[in-house]
Amino acid sequence: MTQEKKKKDSILNLLKYAGKYKWPLIFCPMVMIGEVAMETYIPKLIQRLIDEAIPNSAQSGEMSQVLICGGLMIAMALISMGFGMAGSYLGAKGGMGFGRNLRQALFEKIQRFSFKNIDKFSTASLVTRITTDVNQTQNTLIMLVRMAFRSPIMFLMSLFYAWQMNPSLTSILFVAVPLLALGIVIIMRSAFPRFQIMMKKYDILNREVQENLIAIRVVKAFVRSAFEKKKFGDAADEVTNAQRSAEKVVLWNGPLMQILMYGCIVSVLWFGGQQIIRGEMGVGALLTFITYITQILMALMMLSFLFVGIVLSRASISRILEVLNEEPDIANPESAATHVKDGEIEFDHVGFSYAGDKDNLVLQDINLHIKAGETIGLIGATGSAKTSLVSLIPRLYDVTTGTLKVGGRDVREYDIHALRDQVAMVLQKNVLFSGSIKENLRWGDENATDEEITAACQAAAADEFVRSFPGGYETDLGQGGVNVSGGQKQRLCIARALLKKPRIMILDDATSAVDTATDSRIREALRSQMPDTTKIIIAQRITSVMDADRVVVLDNGKIADVGTHDELMARCDIYRDVYLSQQKGVA
Amino acid sequence: MPPHGPMRAPAKPKNAKGTFRRLVSYLAPHKGKLLLVAGCILISTAASATGTYLLKDVVNSYISPLIGQAAPDLTPFANFLILMMGMYLAGAVSTLVYNRLMMLVSTGTLNRMRKDMFLHMEDLPIRYFDQRTHGEIMSRYTNDTDTMREFLSQSFPQAVSSFCSVLFSFCYMVSLNIWLTLLVIVLMPVIFSITKVVGKKSGANFVAQQKAVGELNGFVEETIEGQRVVQVFCHEQKSIAAFEQKNENVRVAGTRANIFASILGPIMNNLGHVNYVIIALVGAIMIINGYTNTGVLISFLTFTRQFSMPISNLAQQMNVIMMALAGAERIFELLDEPVEADGGYVTLVRAKKDEQGNIVECKERTGMWAWKHPHKADGTVTYTEWKGDVVFEDVTFGYVPEKIVLHNISLYARPGEKIAFVGSTGAGKTTITNLINRFYDIQGGKIRYDGINIEKIKKDDLRRSLGMVLQDTHLFTGTVKENIRYGRLDATDEDIVKAAKIANADFFISHLPNGYDTMLTGDGANLSQGQRQLLAIARAAVADPPVLILDEATSSIDTRTEALIEKGMDELMKGRTVFVIAHRLSTVRNSQAIMVLENGVIIERGNHEQLLAQKGKYYQLYTGMFELS
DSSP, X not given: OOHHHHHHTSGGGGGGGGGGGHHHHHHHHHHHHHHHHHHHHHHHHHHHIIIIIHHHHHHHOOOHHHHHHHHHHHHHHXXXXXXXXXXXXXXXXXXXXXXXXXXXXXXXHHHHOOHHHHHHSOHHHHHHIIIIXXXXXXXXXXXXXXXXXXXXXXXXXXXXXXXXXXHHHHTHHHHHHHHHHHHHHHHHHHHHHHHHHHHHHHHHHHHHHHHHHHTHHHHHHTTOHHHHHHHHXXXXXXXXXXXXXXXXXXXXXXXHHHHHHHHHHHHIIIIIHHHHHTTSSOHHHHHHHHHHHHHHHHHHHHHHHHHHHHHHHHHHHHHHHHHHTOOOSSOOOTTOBOOOOOSOEEEEEEEEOTTOOTTSOSEEEEEEEEOTTOEEXXXXXXXXXXXXXXXXXXXXXXXXXXXXXXXXXXXXXXXXXXXXXXEEEEOSSOOOOSSBHHHXXXXXXXXXXXXXXXXXXXXXXXXXXXXXXXXXXXXBOOTTSXXXXXXXXXXXXXXXXXXXXXXXXXXXXXXXXXXXXXXHHHHHHHHHHOTTSEEEEEOSSGGGTTTSSEEEEEETTEEEEEEOHHHHXXXXXXXXXXXXXXXXXXX | OOOOOOOOSOSOOSSHHHHHHHHXXXXXXXXXXXXXXXXXXXXXXXXXXXXXXXXXXXXXXXXXXXXXXXXXXXXXHHHHHHHHHHHHHHHHHHHHHHHHHHHHHHHHHHHHHXXXXXXXXXXXXXXXXXXXXXXXXXXXXXXXXXXXXXXXXXXXXXXXXXXXXHHHHHHHHHHHOHHHHHHHHHHHHHHHHHXXXXXXXXXXXXXXXXXXXXXXHHHHHHHHHTHHHXXXXXXXXXXXXXXXXXXXXXXHHHXXXXXXXXXXXXXXXXXXXXXXXXXXXXXXXXXXXXXXXXXXHHHHHHHHHHHHHHHHHXXXXXXXXXXXXXXXXXXXXXXXXXXXXOOOOBEEEEEEEOTTSOEEEOSSOOSOEEEEEEOTTTOOEEEEEOOOOEEEEEEEEOSBTXXXXXXXXXXXXXXXXXXXXXXXXXXXXXXXXXXXXXXSOOSEEEEEETTEEGGGBOHHHHXXXXXXXXXXXXXXXXXXXXXXXXXXXXXXXXXXXXXXXXXXXXXXXXXXTTGGGOEEOTTTTTSOHHHHHHHHHHHXXXXXXXEXXXXXXXXXXXXXXXXXXXXXXXXXXXXXXXXXXXXXXXXXXXXXXXXXXXXXXXXXXXXHHHHHXXXXXXXXXXXXXXXXX
């Protein structure tokens, strides 16, 4: 990683998302400083209690000194507790608030993504970024505001008090601190690459489990469980070995700290003891001094943890920034048109590539004029770019070359929402959401009346089966619409699109799981109920498109032919081939 | 630091005691190491406690007497310090040893636990996987083992060491002054009750946080999964509003949980100070009244600090321990799931015919296989030639007993015949094929394979004898070649190319960047759905079984390509018993028998011509359109 890149992935770049939660984040370190001030002063009080108050009261037989000293110490302890609790409160409030804002910003950014942006990130990776990565970052920030000032100040104040008590003994730290720092650096440096290897092995192990879960039927059908068990066993052993090799290094931390601490204690006893003998120091001071040395080393250790935390969170931060810095590649034009006149569509020398690469076009030189209210069938082999072609109409992607007009205007001149409200698209990979059937249908029109919903379902041949459910239109669909079959799902998706009452309706292989009789009923309903709506139907089966006004045959990203069923049968080889392959055996 | 998946499970174990006992039994093989760990922890904490105790001696015996001497003899002092350092070193070395041993124990235990889980999981019936989401099972390998790791490598040794420290400090305190010790004990319940209250709050808030996080994660997964639909319907603002509400819930619950989790530290620390002062006061009164002396009180006070710190530490470990037990409970739950029962004893063996024409078992490849059927009653063994004859007799089946999905299915498939199932989604086509290979067991009736009730056949042998191309194609991370070889592990490279040619996959494979050695990742994400199906067909072709089950094997392959592979498919099906479920009627037309299923009942059967002549449902489907799904 270059220096610049490291800097970019710093958590500081995300702090602007704290918003109104910046105040707790600013106050938290302050109260932590207050806590440290008390915490480092208390050993001095202890010293006074032991060295002066108790022996004095033992001699004089009166308690006032002990009471004063003890009272002061209780007061400071309570104040420290107050500060500590305030620190917990502020850190949690600020950190969690920051996490909330960051999550919100990510989600809103993703909502603004174009299809192209979404293609770039996989669904799973976007989910991880919003959940795990934000949590990781938020926890790092909480640790940071609680510790980043606390530890160094603890270090400095303890050092100051120690030096104030006995400057010459403090020099022991000149040996101990560099040794500890050196030890920590060596341990971390050697541990990091090992942990990285371990993470990779973990990924492999998890992938192994995941694949077996997805493909359990394949494993069982081919009787490969012994094979899979062996594979998993090897992966598990590799994880264990990697884990051991990493932890083996890290576990030196504890003994290193112990040895240095004990070394310091014995040195203080030796040198301090001689100073006592020479009458240069009191006995109580010796014990207090030891307390300070312990606090100094502890503070250093905490700092190293903090450092590790920051480094570990860097990967998460970089993944979050990747999303936040991604520019939605389709933006609303200024002074956008909000009215789509009609469902006329015109492709004028349109070329398209997902990567925007003019030399490697998925769609080439498409010229096609579709009149408002026309029904167009679209047919072609897998990979002939049928879906790509229709995706351009609601501007899910931008054309790479040429122009595409809807209602007489370039699609890039419309307000995106206005355009998409008029172009209803039933996607090939369609989804329903958890919630009732009615709630899902209202995606099409949130103000739809019950009558309109029923009418749309009747047109989509869905009303009948919806009514057969015990809950009717209130039936809960479950996550991803798991409670309906594939064909039922497709029909609900069509009904949902119908409710938009669009000027253009695109069905992308939307009835593949619907039986042919129902399919033709749906097409008939579309024709009679939406005469002014332009209808584009992509299908595998010829029966779905043969009664269209015109059929477009796509071949390898080019229009091979356009015409009615009869015309194409007469002159288009590809069309005839497809027809015959589906016709075989018909007497 | 393993990756963290979304957390979902509640933190509390249902049966903490039983789970703990079982966990202990899991650690049993490491008994020796754990004893050594306990010993080392003992030495390490003893060194630290004794060190504190000796501070008094250093001051009283080696420093104070020398005060004011002009030429003090420092040798005894130095010797004592060397002794002390030796003891400290022993402590540090013990720490290193027990850390290391514990690391071996924890990684070893986790390794065994993971393997046990996976080995067990592989043997679970399909039904288990139907009833759970992948995430749910996955979290046992990620979250739950993570908390176990934290527990074994940190919380467990820390708890033991804290306990030992308390014990040692207590002993020294008693030896110093029993009355002051009693005072400490009297003060303990205050600390405990505060810990308990905060701990309870913390636990409850933690559960609330998990719930809020779970809801948010579910929403995020669903919305992003359907992001394209969200955009097509201009639903962005509404999604954002719904997200904001769930996000706010997470913030509120998370803030509370975090406050209570971190507040315990400062409370316990400072209560320790208060405790300290109370003892100092009482001690001072005792000194004044002549019950003790200054030196003892000072030492005692040092121990007071050493006593309260590990106790607050123990309190903080309790949360982790509870979480680990909850995780262990879920892991054990998986291990307790009953495995796929297999009462079969008929096996599939290589065979040949001897001179008399009897079938005998043999080692060499003969191309002939036989069912080896041992008879328990008289100890004899009979062999039946493997032909691929499948008969359903009045079969009834439901995924749940109350809801029968297949009613009285009877059918037969003679060796070499092609049997097709036709019907709409949910009619029960896939279910029938899942019964032949015993993914599910039938509730009524019988299925016979070469005349043998399939319940008598060992499941592995039964499945090995059936080739399946499933509706959802799944590939594994590995090369194309490895994926095809999945069908038969000892297939040569030539076998693989031959199979790929049959499936018409050879053409596209040779255009991949590394041909047959191209790596496939993420369930073959770099291939189109159609290409993946071709690979699945090749995989079944290389297995070369006498019975083939093709469940929508060509649904994603366009009709022109399908026409191209038709020859290969015909070759693949030649001489085999084939069950085919297809989307397109053209695929099933030349079957010997076609079963039309509706709502789990065979409503029509016969060959293409017979069914057309019947003028029933099949006729309607066929003439109305050319296809059906």
